[in-house]
Amino acid sequence: MTTSVRGDAVEIHWQRLRVRVDSALDLALQFGEGCPIELQEAMRYSVLGSGKRLRPLLVLLAAEACGGLVEAALPAACAVELIHAYSLVHDDLPAMDDDDLRRGRPTCHKQFGEATAILVGDALQARAFELLASGIKPAERTVRCVAELARAAGATALVGGQTDDLAGLNSHATVERLQAIHRRKTGAMFVVSLRLGAIVAGATDDQLTALTEYGTHVGLAFQIIDDLLDVSGQQDVVGKRLGKDHDRRKLTYPQLLGVEASRHRVEELLDSAIRALEPIGDDADSLRGLARFIVQRDH
Ligand code: GRG
Numbered sequence: 524m525t526t527s528v529r530g531d532a533v534e535i536h537w538q539r540l541r542v543r544v545d546s547a548l549d550l551a552l553q554f555g556e557g558c559p560i561e562l563q564e565a566m567r568y569s570v571l572g573s574g575k576r577l578r579p580l581l582v583l584l585a586a587e588a589c590g591g592l593v594e595a596a597l598p599a600a601c602a603v604e605l606i607h608a609y610s611l612v613h614d615d616l617p618a619m620d621d622d623d624l625r626r627g628r629p630t631c632h633k634q635f636g637e638a639t640a641i642l643v644g645d646a647l648q649a650r651a652f653e654l655l656a657s658g659i660k661p662a663e664r665t666v667r668c669v670a671e672l673a674r675a676a677g678a679t680a681l682v683g684g685q686t687d688d689l690a691g692l693n694s695h696a697t698v699e700r701l702q703a704i705h706r707r708k709t710g711a712m713f714v715v716s717l718r719l720g721a722i723v724a725g726a727t728d729d730q731l732t733a734l735t736e737y738g739t740h741v742g743l744a745f746q747i748i749d750d751l752l753d754v755s756g757q758q759d760v761v762g763k764r765l766g767k768d769h770d771r772r773k774l775t776y777p778q779l780l781g782v783e784a785s786r787h788r789v790e791e792l793l794d795s796a797i798r799a800l801e802p803i804g805d806d807a808d809s810l811r812g813l814a815r816f817i818v819q820r821d822h
Contacts, residue, residue, distance in 0.1 A: 533812045537580060540593065544579040545571065547597045548604060551654055565635040565643045566650075570608045573626045575822070577745075578603040580813060581716035582723075585734050588800075588807045591724020598658025599668055599719040602651040606676050607712060609647035610685070612640050619689065648676070659723060667722050675715035684708030688773075696774045702743065709749075710742030733802045734810075740796035741814050744789045748818055750775035751785055793818050 552567045579600035586596035615622040615630040616637060623633050632640035652669060659665040674680060684707025717734040726734070754777050776785040796814045800807040 533809055536809065537813070540580060540583050541576050543593065543597065544576050544583070544600050544604065547601050551601050551605070551650065561635065561639060562642060562646060565631055565639050566646060568634060569612050569631045569643055570605065570647070572628075574604070574608070575820075576604060577813075577817065578607050578712055578716040581713060581738070581810075582720040584809045584813060585717040585720030585726075586724040587720075588734075588803050588810055589721050589724035589726040589730050590806070591720070591726075595660070596720050596723045598654045599672075599723055600716075602654045602668075602672060603712065603716045603719065605647045605651035605654070606672065606681075609644040609651075610676075610681060610712075612647070613644040614685070616640060619685075651676075664722055664725075668719050671715050671718055671722070675711040680707045680711035684711070691774070696779060698776075698779055701774055701776065701779060705743060705746040706739070709746045710739055713742035713745065714738035729802050733799055733807075736799035737796045737807075737810065737814070740792045740799060741817055744792035744796065744814070744818050747776045747785050747789050747792070748820060750777055751782065751789075752821070754782065789818050 548570055549567075552563065552570060554563050582600040582603055583593050583596050586593065586599075611625060612631045614620050615625055616632055622630050624630065628634075630640075631643055635643070651672065655668045655672060656665060659668050676682070684704050687704050688708055714735055717738040718731060721731050721734050753775065776788065780788065793814055797811050800810060803810075
């Protein structure tokens with residue numbers, strides 16, 4: 524009983540945070556003169572509406588865990604979601620993963636055309652950094668946030684991981700190589716979300732280290748679940764085409780380890796993630812709950 528009341532309270536808290544993120548994103552995507560109507564519409568289409576908002580939640584919960592205010596961390600929460608949304612729009616393009624369904628509706632390029640989808644990604648990325656530059660205070664924290672997000676979104680992390688993923692692993696596949704891709708392609712955005720929340724809140728080095736470790740484990744667990752959902756999820760619930768990894772002969776955890784061993788690995792990563800939060804104590808309870816939610820998700 525106590526657990527479920529507490530669980531409900533946590534869910535209500537997340538729900539409220541999501542509402543705040545959504546209205547901040549809505550505001551951030553209203554451009555004045557100079558922005559062509561179709562570009563604005565396509566940017567809003569790609570960001571607003573559904574989407575679990577996991578990365579913004581990580582920002583806000585990390586800020587709270589380190590004693591910071593949600594209001595101060597909102598620009599960072601929006602910035603990470605804009606980078607994430609851009610990466611999805613570009614990943615769906617014919618030159619990349621070539622998908623026609625995302626978040627339960629046609630992908631950006633199917634709806635607005637390829638050229639617009641490329642420009643949507645470009646403009647979302649620029650807007651993300653604009654939000655950090657104008658919304659994070661004081662200046663010393665602004666600079667750290669901009670530098671950390673640029674690195675996580677750049678050639679050695681998100682883009683580098685995507686590049687290696689597109690190149691494929693083929694015969695040289697090992698779990699270590701697969702993990703090295705996912706640490707950059709998926710994990711870096713999880714880790715930077717937590718770090719931005721912590722930086723905005725003025726976290727100590729110990730708190731930053733704990734959150735970084737937690738994010739590394741949760742990011743990998745999230746990716747394994749993503750691979751498992753591609754094998755056994757329900758398309759109408761997941762909101763994107765499933766079975767594509769298999770069709771494209773993409774290397775995945777279930778393929779390398781098998782389904783059971785992959786699930787076991789997720790449980791190990793969850794334990795490690797929760798243990799990593801020990802230095803933060805009870806203030807990190809929401810993050811513990813979020814890690815459990817991430818590994819139990821069905822979409
Ligand atoms: C184009 C530079 C560039 C990178 C693309 C996002 C990405 C990298 C690839 C998407 C392919 C994929 C399935 C990656 C697995 C992890 C992932 C990012 C899943 C989608 O994230 P969710 O589940 O999505 O948080 P929502 O829609 O809820 O925001």
